[in-house]
Amino acid sequence: MKLITITLLLSLMSTISYSQKKIKDDVIITYKAFFEEEVPFIKKQEFRGYFDEKVIYFNKSKFVHKVIYQNPKASIYSVITQKDFDEQKKYVLYKYRGTNKGEGYYMPFKKPSKMARKIEGETKEIAGYECQKYEVYIKGEKKYLYTTDAFGIKYTANYDIEGQQFIMEQPMYSKRFGYYKFQADTVIIHKLEEKDYSLKDYRIFSKEEFDEHRNYIKEEAHQANEKANMELIGNKAYDFTLKTIDGQKINTKALKGKVIVYNFWFVKQKNIDKEVKKLNQLYEKYMNNTDVIFVAITIADIYKIKNFQKKYPFYYHQIDDGRYLCEKFNVKLYPTNIVVDKEGNYFNYTLGYKHDLVERLSYSIDEALQKEYISESDSDKTKKHKRKRKNKEI
Numbered sequence: 001m002k003l004i005t006i007t008l009l010l011s012l013m014s015t016i017s018y019s020q021k022k023i024k025d026d027v028i029i030t031y032k033a034f035f036e037e038e039v040p041f042i043k044k045q046e047f048r049g050y051f052d053e054k055v056i057y058f059n060k061s062k063f064v065h066k067v068i069y070q071n072p073k074a075s076i077y078s079v080i081t082q083k084d085f086d087e088q089k090k091y092v093l094y095k096y097r098g099t100n101k102g103e104g105y106y107m108p109f110k111k112p113s114k115m116a117r118k119i120e121g122e123t124k125e126i127a128g129y130e131c132q133k134y135e136v137y138i139k140g141e142k143k144y145l146y147t148t149d150a151f152g153i154k155y156t157a158n159y160d161i162e163g164q165q166f167i168m169e170q171p172m173y174s175k176r177f178g179y180y181k182f183q184a185d186t187v188i189i190h191k192l193e194e195k196d197y198s199l200k201d202y203r204i205f206s207k208e209e210f211d212e213h214r215n216y217i218k219e220e221a222h223q224a225n226e227k228a229n230m231e232l233i234g235n236k237a238y239d240f241t242l243k244t245i246d247g248q249k250i251n252t253k254a255l256k257g258k259v260i261v262y263n264f265w266f267v268k269q270k271n272i273d274k275e276v277k278k279l280n281q282l283y284e285k286y287m288n289n290t291d292v293i294f295v296a297i298t299i300a301d302i303y304k305i306k307n308f309q310k311k312y313p314f315y316y317h318q319i320d321d322g323r324y325l326c327e328k329f330n331v332k333l334y335p336t337n338i339v340v341d342k343e344g345n346y347f348n349y350t351l352g353y354k355h356d357l358v359e360r361l362s363y364s365i366d367e368a369l370q371k372e373y374i375s376e377s378d379s380d381k382t383k384k385h386k387r388k389r390k391n392k393e394i
Contacts, residue, residue: 026192027151028057029127029168035180047176048074054182058153061085062197072097075270082197083109093202098268103203105210112160116145126168127184134161136171143171143179224333224351231330232346238328239344244317245302252344255293257375259347259368261361262338263296263316264331267308271353275335276312278357283315285362291342292365297322297329339364342373 031054044050050071057064063083069076077097083090093104114136122133124146131146136159147156147165155166168184205213237260241251252260263279265272279296286292296316298305305318319325329338339348339361348364350357 025189026057026059026196027153028055028188028190028192029184030055030186031182032185033180033182035177037178039177043176045071047071048076050074053185056155057192057196058151058155059192060153063153063155064197069097078102080104082199091199091202091204093199093204095201101201101203103205103210103213105205105207107207110158112156112158114159116156116159116161118161119144127187129168129184129187131168132165134159138171138173138179141179143181145170228330228349228351232349234345237338237340237344237346238325240325240328242319242325245305245320246318248317250293250295250317250319252340256344257342257373258291258293259342259365260293260295260340261365262329262336262340263294264322264326264329264334264336264338265296265298266334267298267300267304269334272335273312275353275357276314279337280313280315282358282361285358286365287315289369291369293317295319297325299323299326337361339368341368341371343371 033053048071049069051067051069054065054067056066062085065081066078068078075097076094078095080093080095081090082093088109089106090109091104091106093102095102116134116136119133119135123130124133125131126146126148129148129150131148134145134147136143136145145159145167146169147161147167149164149166151166152164153166154161154164157167157170159167169181171179171181173179237252239252241249241253243249261282263275265275269275279294283294286294294316296314297319299322300308300320302320305320308314309318329336333351335351335353337348337350337357338346341347347368348361350360354360
């Protein structure tokens, strides 16, 4: 078996209790992961939940399980499962990339529900500690779990095991990677600070409130999209004259007769790499059509855009520091994609990242291109011709 990085967050519905006799300082344990079958590096990179170790630390009153997602594409930076023995509560906490704040929920402890059979007389040493062997079944296959009673605290990851046992090696299964195990690598006894257990950076809900909160955010985005479509589609879009970060001048009044495709974005938004990849595909599809113009507007400064483009090239014309334009285009959520037709009217208004973004916007662009456009000068000529014809008839 080969040491590799982990890509799956533990549910950690574990049974934990403690003995005041053994724990004096904090215990910090790092775990590494081993897979039964070798996993290609590219497959690990593709998964956003990538991390190469987990850390558990605890004392006689609190227990923390922490993972940090190393993939810079992941919107979540870290996930912490924390248990408070005094309150008999479990906290699941998410911190998002690019911010020091986070959110999460609490719930009561649960009783263990998985069976584990102790194999008498069979032990092995893990990270310097003698560990007892247990037989467990995962997805119908027999696997082995190892625990120690050295810490006077019970952590059994939802397995029904007697005594103050602490898991040092745990078998797992992932649909993406198959069978693997977490194994303790190092154990350090050290006094940690109170801040290492602090929850002050998190907005915390009950589990029910958290689910409602997340559903509310989704519903708010849906309603905003519906409202934008009802109020804006068919109405005139804001006209402006500005320069891109490369010094090109964009005058939207002068672009009447062309379809303009806008993307409103910011550097740290969720799924930004996927969004940019799809928008580049869209750009390449119409790059030879001079009647389609692509413009990206962001609230970021020019240096942030250029640093971003070193890693993720973005083919649209880029306009920086665009808060004013966001207000004028009624943009409140990111990303927002807008198609403006040849007459300068809103034709499509799409909020949020969509898996079928290329197809959605392509449909709107093609429909907008098919609309007949009569310029103001041609319209004036038509009106004059009609007046002359009417006068002749009189």
